[in-house]
Amino acid sequence: MQRQDKSYVIGVDIGGTHIRIGAVASDNSLSFFQKHKVYEVIDVDQPIESLIFFLDAYIQENLRIEQVLAVGMGFPSIISKDKKSIHSTPNLECLSNTNIVDRIEAFFSIPVFIENDVNYLLQFEIAKRDIGEQDIVLGFYIGTGFGNSIYINQQFLEGKNGAAAELGHIPVMGNEEICQCGNVGCIEMHASGKALVALHKKYFSDVPFHQVFAKYGSDSKIDAFIRALAVPIATEINIFDPHLVMIGGGVISMEQFPKERLEYHIQSYCRKPYPAQGLKMEYAEDTNAAGILGAATAIFKKLGVS
Ligand SMILES: [Zn+2]
Known part of the structure; x- marks a missing residue:
């Protein structure tokens, strides 16, 4: 049974090889975890469209859009200071020089946050420590x-x-x-x-x-x-x-x-x-969930939910 009443932040951890995605509730519990090969998800000719398609299919499969508070995505990239664009991604070149946030927000009408993937991974470890x-x-x-x-x-x-x-x-x-x-x-x-x-x-x-x-x-x-x-x-x-x-x-x-x-x-x-x-x-804890949970921790903090 899906937990229809809960609200979630969707965390997406995009590395050079794999994409990991999950829905995190404000109590930090992770649901609907999935792991895919990057190039099974991202079409190098249409990287943003393919990411939107992937997110849309994930939400439709597991949740209702009303349950999604925000989406947070970590990329192996230099992220612009205004956190809207990807400047450079050596290990995933098709994502360089793209304004990703405005287009994904326009499609889903929910807040979208992007960050360097390692910042989200380290955020996960910092949250566990004093x-x-x-x-x-x-x-x-x-x-x-x-x-x-x-x-x-x-x-x-x-x-x-x-x-x-x-x-x-x-x-x-x-x-x-x-x-x-x-x-x-x-x-x-x-x-x-x-x-x-x-x-x-x-x-x-x-x-x-x-x-x-x-x-x-x-x-x-x-x-x-x-x-x-x-x-x-x-x-x-x-x-x-x-x-x-x-x-x-x-x-x-x-x-x-x-x-x-x-x-x-x-x-x-x-x-x-x-x-x-x-x-x-x-x-660092050897878990597939670190980037997803780190993204959610950072976003719940930004949204004032804890
Ligand atoms: Zn270099």
């Missing part, structure tokens, strides 16, 4: 790309254009590979899920991808990959001296991912004695 008003929290999410979020002064750092915290796109000296963002030598080219996929294809294709850490965790090429993750993480730690570092994403959740080795390398690159001493590193 984070002080002055605390700095850094989020590093290694999925298809290298996602980053900086929480400071009780909000996510946006910068002048909404383009802050693009750690995956800092340049690396001597790296000549062209990134999907258009620049040369971005860190994401060798510190991300897609870099691990390339590594697997080149050296470890005798085992299934998901077993690459389980079977080859001690290989020097895997160790170099772990160090490649640790360098940008430690770099940002040295800039912000954070109260909490949150690490997550699909790569970190893989079978036998060497967490201790990642922590060791991060520690070794951090400035001594601080921020290295007493550095607090935690791992």
Whole structure:
């Protein structure tokens, strides 16, 4: 039976590979969860129309439109400062340079919020913890790309254009590979899920991808990959001296991912004695619902519902 009387925020977590969607009530309970491949949902020639079609079908299948308070969508993208448009999406190029909010709001006549996906993922973790008003929290999410979020002064750092915290796109000296963002030598080219996929294809294709850490965790090429993750993480730690570092994403959740080795390398690159001493590193909960629940938490707060 559908809970016809309840009101929900629909959360949509759009990563480089999967779309996750669910309806969240104000008590934080999640209903009607679904997970799809991105390209089964998004038509690259008509990305917004296909997203509207997807949302409409989801609502018709599970709810009445009157029950939907708002829709919140996290994208692996630079989101405009006014939170209406997507500026750039290296891992889902068809969504770059689109005003998404006005068109979806016009179709459904309900509020639509968009945000960088990692901000919603980190919001989910922050909501579970006792984070002080002055605390700095850094989020590093290694999925298809290298996602980053900086929480400071009780909000996510946006910068002048909404383009802050693009750690995956800092340049690396001597790296000549062209990134999907258009620049040369971005860190994401060798510190991300897609870099691990390339590594697997080149050296470890005798085992299934998901077993690459389980079977080859001690290989020097895997160790170099772990160090490649640790360098940008430690770099940002040295800039912000954070109260909490949150690490997550699909790569970190893989079978036998060497967490201790990642922590060791991060520690070794951090400035001594601080921020290295007493550095607090935690791992994001490995759940498909994090981006959806994080979106709902942020939107219920905006709507004044809690
Ligand atoms: Zn780049």
